[in-house]
Amino acid sequence: MAKKKTAEERRRRAAEMRAQRLKEERRKKILTISGVSLAAALVLGLLAFAIFMEIRSRNISGVEEYTVGSYAHVDVGQRVDYEQSPPVGGDHWAYWQNCGVYSEALTNEFAVHSLEHGAVWITYEPDLPQDEIDALDSLYSPGDYLVVSPYEGEMDAPIVASSWGRQVTAETADDQDLTRFVQRYERGTDVPEPGASCSGGVAETATEIDAALAEGEQVGGEGMSDESAEDTGGAEGTEESEETGGSEDTEGSEGSENTEDGSTDEE
Known part of the structure; x- marks a missing residue:
């Protein structure tokens, strides 16, 4: 009986560890995706601003x-x-x-x-x-x-x-x-x-x-x-x-x- 409880305890702990590992992996994946998305948004924002400034600077009337x-x-x-x-x-x-x-x-x-x-x-x-x-x-x-x-x-x-x-x-x-x-x-x-x-x-x-x-x-x-x-x-x-x-x-x-x-x- 004691051996059966010990085996069940090991399986339970192993399951908890797997669940914790999966949870940690999901968290890291979310952080990675969020970081990449933020960086991409920042790059796109800077690019859009640069394009806007370039278009704005080109829009000069009366230049000889x-x-x-x-x-x-x-x-x-x-x-x-x-x-x-x-x-x-x-x-x-x-x-x-x-x-x-x-x-x-x-x-x-x-x-x-x-x-x-x-x-x-x-x-x-x-x-x-x-x-x-x-x-x-x-x-x-x-x-x-x-x-x-x-x-x-x-x-x-x-x-x-x-x-x-x-x-x-x-x-x-x-x-x-x-x-x-x-x-x-x-x-x-x-x-x-x-x-x-x-x-x-x-x-x-x-x-x-x-x-x-x-x-x-x-x-x-x-x-x-x-x-x-x-x-x-x-x-x-x-x-x-x-x-x-x-x-x-x-x-x-x-x-x-x-x-x-x-x-x-x-x-």
């Missing part, structure tokens, strides 16, 4: 596109007659304008070089209301490939945003087409030198550059300060351009043709 022909380096001080105002590309000087916010007009030949690196240049009429200027300045964050400055030449609207080969106009800083243009073309890849630096170049305004040229001073190298723009790389930028700009200046001063991939600068 231009074919940029030559984009060689020319001698510093040699002025370029650009077809567009502000320019959207073309020949330029060997140094680029540091990305950032400026309160005075810039030198076209430096700013165009920044466009070549994938920057967007937002220009506005000097008499634009201060609240509008503040709103434009706020579009820039440190590290962005964005230049914001007043523009003293002719423009088709109070505000113009330019990237390499493209341009859009705006009446006010809150124009959604302006915002989408920046989202779409900032750090542009369809430029001659995508990913090249937007710091370590020049931070001086046009007035400072013109004064330096008039005095026969070196522009883009020693003797130039880096205090004109906000968040543009500071003194480090000047040192970098001194170290890397030598061979570029030589090529630029000879007006050399670009290589097949369009690269003429150190990235």
Whole structure:
């Protein structure tokens, strides 16, 4: 009788263990399925958001596109007659304008070089209301490939945003087409030198550059300060351009043709 009870107890315990094991396996399976489903939902959500943002950024009205022909380096001080105002590309000087916010007009030949690196240049009429200027300045964050400055030449609207080969106009800083243009073309890849630096170049305004040229001073190298723009790389930028700009200046001063991939600068 005792043996029979012992055998039944073993069978009962074995059955309980099997049931517990099956229960644990079901729990693990449910957790695995739930985790996979959650991950899939997250991926799909991110993908949907990316598609939405891409479609939204493409939905920009009024964008003018231009074919940029030559984009060689020319001698510093040699002025370029650009077809567009502000320019959207073309020949330029060997140094680029540091990305950032400026309160005075810039030198076209430096700013165009920044466009070549994938920057967007937002220009506005000097008499634009201060609240509008503040709103434009706020579009820039440190590290962005964005230049914001007043523009003293002719423009088709109070505000113009330019990237390499493209341009859009705006009446006010809150124009959604302006915002989408920046989202779409900032750090542009369809430029001659995508990913090249937007710091370590020049931070001086046009007035400072013109004064330096008039005095026969070196522009883009020693003797130039880096205090004109906000968040543009500071003194480090000047040192970098001194170290890397030598061979570029030589090529630029000879007006050399670009290589097949369009690269003429150190990235």
